[in-house]
Amino acid sequence: MAEQQTGDLLKTPLYDLHLELGAKMVPFAGYEMPVQYPLGVKKEHLQTREQAGLFDVSHMGQVLLTGEGAAAMLESLVPVDIIDLPAGKQRYALFTNNEGGILDDLMVTNYGDCLYVVVNAACKAQDIAHMRAHLTDGVELTELNDRALVALQGPKAAEALSRLAPEVAEMVFMDSRRMKIDGVDCFVSRSGYTGEDGFEISIPSSDAVRLTRLMLDQPEVEAIGLGARDSLRLESGLCLYGHDIDTTTTPIEASLIWAISKSRRADGARAGGFPGAEIVLGQIASKDCARKRVGLIGEGRAPVREGTELFDADGNNIGRVTSGTFGPSASASIAMGYVATAFSPLETVVYAEVRGKKLPMTVSRMPFVEQRYYRG
Known part of the structure; x- marks a missing residue:
């Protein structure tokens, strides 16, 4: 069973299972997706931090690139090394445009005989067209x-999944393997979007419901919706495409310099070589860009939402919030957003305008909670 469509919205292979589990369904990136289950967003968030949660992320785009020049082709579109990505490893990457803006963020795995690429749902069509245009x-x-595609996340994720696939216990963060789970050929990476240990598992649609039920049958695992996925990733300081990064933000403005491989920054044979490289490398060299993405912590419990304007002590507008919520694990009002670079140093106090009041927020390190990826 591949994707279904009713009206204008697509359905993932797990749609009927979500309804059976009592999910509240909402439109998201062209799909009907579960925003929460009867457990509720806060409990789903804490379940993932304390035990394990299972997310349907089948709306994401999955692509295989094959052929001798696949790595070189993809490397020409991103500021990270693909040619030297070891077999069995995964890497975070960015598609950039000629102005250095971010077209999307993505995950790339080298399976030896092919590259497996996962792109964001909202950008899927344009990303695939972008890659096709450069084949x-x-x-x-x-x-x-x-x-x-499902994501099993949380400190008990490995314990739960290893009952079905003992091989996963040997994997560390950003490892990726093709393996059988209960006789089904799957792609499994030890990675995710919550800041916790966990796995992303690509499953043939015909077996998706059966394998998902097997994972949900494990005592540590509950079904988790998009609401908790958003608060989990924000606590972990992870960007959401179209909100925290987009075509108007460069990787340097977005504080993603770590996502530019060192060999692509320095003088040398492989420096640059990606769209917008001159602009991005210029910002690195000059240490000069007008704004920066920062983490923000509020003094009270009131959430400061996306779109909230930010001001300095004199009432001058200096930026805006791109993601914000009350973090159930951080136990604080947390946000990320862009501020004029002069206001980006840690401990700087800025003011968020909420319902006519100026609420103080302090520029803070991200992630807001400790990331617990398993590195061995």
């Missing part, structure tokens, strides 16, 4: 429209 001789792109 070189002998490189082929295959859309994997007949696969589901």
